[in-house]
Amino acid sequence: MKITYIHHSSFVVELKNCILLFDYFQGNLPEFNNDKKLYVFSSHSHHDHFNKNIFKLKRIHPDVTYIxxxxxxxxxxxxxxxxxxxxxxxxxxxxxxxLQSSDLGVAFIVKIENKTIYHAGDLNWWHWEGENSPEENTYAENLFKNSIDKIKGINIDVAFLPLDSRQGNQYYLGFDYFMRNTNTKIAFPMHFWSNHSLVKTFKASNHALNYKDKILEINHNNEEFQL
Structure with missing residues (x-):
């Protein structure tokens, strides 16, 4: 499996027989192998997860399906x-x-070629101190936990999970809950915009102590990972 980080929450997953593109909205896409079927996923309509330019891919790739x-x-x-x-x-x-997002749209669980891949979209434990009321934060927390609890304990080969510094000291909550409640082999942080140092900060924190070796560090756009 080859995984390419595009930008923000967008990744390309290339498998033996197909290619998956998640939540593209901007950035440089790699050249796709035209012999492989291309599946394009968009978790919701927010501008940082969807761009109608994805429909131009069908002009250059012979076999594209959009989910x-x-x-x-x-x-x-x-x-x-x-x-x-x-x-x-x-x-x-x-x-x-x-799964139902705690913001808008869905999270995806994709099973293909004996692999299980999870992309959160905007399903996260969103806690906005000083912006939301305590009741709003509790509502978002419960939405998130209710969705993740539906897949509690399942085996996931690769997960793409939000890690957003805008949440202040609560930035790790959703990532941590997911990792503690699923059997995930490898986790890629996302939704950190260009704040790549946040990944290193999280891996070095006590929050990630029990699963830090499962977290892959992303250092720049278009970084490739061979798994």
């Missing part, structure tokens, strides 16, 4: 599939399951 959260303004067709939260969908050899 989009149904809050995105798109018309379902042969190559565009819309999906709601807490749904299951089988496309070709992909088994796709979604």
């Amino acid at each position: 989009l959260s149904n809050d995105i303004n798109a018309t379902e067709s042969k190559n565009i599939r819309l999906i709601d939260a807490n749904e299951k969908l089988v496309i070709d050899n992909l088994e796709i399951e979604t």
Whole structure:
């Protein structure tokens, strides 16, 4: 498996027979192998997770299928599939399951080629000190935990999880809860914009002590990882 970090929350996962692109909105995409089927996922319509330019990929790639959260303004067709939260969908050899986001849209669980891949989208323990009321923060926490508890204990090969410095001292909450409640082999932080140092800070903290070796550090856009 080759994984390329594009920017923010966007990753390319290249497997033996197919390529998965998650939450692209900007950045340089690698050259895709045209012999492999391309699946493009968008977890929701926020500008930092979706860009309609993804539809231009069908001009240069012979076989593209789009799997989009149904809050995105798109018309379902042969190559565009819309999906709601807490749904299951089988496309070709992909088994796709979604969870309800604690913000907007869905998180994806994708099973393909004997691998299980999780992309959180904006499903996270969002805690905004001083911006949200205690009641709003508790509501967001419960939404997040209710979704993650549905997959509690499952085996995940690769997970892409938010780690957002804008949350201040609460930046690690969602990442930590996920890692403690799933059997995840490898975790990639995301949603940190260009604050790459946050990953190192988190790995060195006591919060990540029990699973720090599972966290891969991202240092720059378009960094590649061979797993």
